[in-house]
Amino acid sequence: MSNLTLTLILAGGLALSGCQSATMSQGGAGDFGCLAGTVSGAILGGFAGSAIGAGSGQLWAVGGGATLGGAAGSALTCR
Template sequence: MSKGTITLILAGGLALSGCQSATTSSTRAGEFGCIAGTVGGAVVGGVIGATIGSGTGQLWAVGSGATLGAAGGNALTCY
């Protein structure tokens, strides 16, 4: 995997983690778990997309995988 792809995955994960809404709990641990789940899902989804995609479609596969992974991680860890 190239450095550009890894940079894109990490930048996308960080950008998506900034879109988190405030949690209802007042503890920092709950907020950290929510952000970590979203970013972790984006990274895992991006890596899976990078392994599935090939050629010029690989960028689309990475972007789609990161987006869907972030949404899945958010749904699992944020309540």
Template sequence: MKYKGITAAVAMAVLVAGCQSSSTSSTQKSEFGCLAGTMTGAVAGGLIGSAFGGGTGKLIGAGLGVAGGGFVGHQLTCN
């Protein structure tokens, strides 16, 4: 039960990454890459952030991790 959230997050990231079609234009590929990078960063940040603290601190850490990871993922893939 402890790894239920981690398993769901990894499954979501894999599903998002698997949605890319080879028949899309370069603009659509770029937009998809931007979205996938942002979501992957948010998922990874949330998982890392939730590893610290306990109780409310764990929730705050997950929230900050999602925000920070999403921002970093967006900056790396969209620029």
């Protein structure tokens, strides 16, 4: 995996974690779990997209995987 791909995966994860709002839950401990689930989902989704994509479509696969992974991580941990 190239350095550019890893950089894009990490940047996507950080961008998705910036979308989290502190007003979503009442407790302080739940916020960290929600944020960690979203970021880890985005990172894992980016890695999965990187493994699936090939050629010029790999960048789209990484972006799509990071987006879907972040959404899935958020849905599972932010309740």
